[in-house]
Amino acid sequence: MWILLVLLAVAPIVFLALKLDQLGKMQNRLKVQLHFAEQQSVQLEHLAFWLAEEQSQQLLARVHQAGRTQAKAPVWYLHTELLCKAIPVLCKEQANHHMLPRQAVAKFLKQQNQLSFNEMENFIRHHSALTELWQTNTLTSYLKLCQRAVEMLQEYQPVTAERLAG
Numbered sequence: 001m002w003i004l005l006v007l008l009a010v011a012p013i014v015f016l017a018l019k020l021d022q023l024g025k026m027q028n029r030l031k032v033q034l035h036f037a038e039q040q041s042v043q044l045e046h047l048a049f050w051l052a053e054e055q056s057q058q059l060l061a062r063v064h065q066a067g068r069t070q071a072k073a074p075v076w077y078l079h080t081e082l083l084c085k086a087i088p089v090l091c092k093e094q095a096n097h098h099m100l101p102r103q104a105v106a107k108f109l110k111q112q113n114q115l116s117f118n119e120m121e122n123f124i125r126h127h128s129a130l131t132e133l134w135q136t137n138t139l140t141s142y143l144k145l146c147q148r149a150v151e152m153l154q155e156y157q158p159v160t161a162e163r164l165a166g
Contacts (some may be wrong), residue, residue, distance in 0.1 A: 031085070048091060049092060052087050052088045052091035052092075053088045054144065055146075056085060056086075059084040059087070059146055060084045062153075063080055063081050063150055065154075067153075068152045070102065070156060072146060073153075074156050076123050076153075078114065079119070080150060082108075082112060082114065082149065083145065084149075085110040085112075087142075089104060089107075089108045089145065090104040090139065090142060091139065094110050100137050101137050102134070106122065109157075113126075121134075124145070127149075129148050130148055130149060
């Protein structure tokens with residue numbers, strides 16, 4: 001009878017020991033998976049930064065090309081240029097500080113010291129094609145906003161005396 005009581009007392013301890021062993025193995029497996037996921041996350045982050053830089057450079061090339069082909073670039077040429085330059089910064093700020101696009105652009109413009117955030121917002125609000133994208137305040141909408149601003153710059157036709165008369 002004592003043996004039966006000892007077995008009944010030891011059985012839960014053995015059961016818990018086996019469960020702890022299983023949990024330890026599962027924890028080790030999860031640690032390996034977490035490490036792998038963190039490595040992939042870092043690789044994806046680097047890829048995202050590289051793509052943001054590439055997107056920025058491509059749009060800036062189009063901005064500069066539009067500036068060279070026009071006799072008189074529009075007043076908002078600088079606005080468009082700065083929007084495109086902000087893409088990599090915005091991407092990093094979102095990844096590192098979970099900052100929304102408008103906040104990141106405000107920070108970027110303050111660092112650049114060429115244009116105030118209010119001047120940028122006035123430019124965007126002046127062009128209805130950009131306003132909705134700006135209000136959405138996501139990285140995707142910001143990239144679309146930059147693309148649309150560049151397209152507007154490329155399509156820009158300065159008002160001349162001939163066009164006014166014609």
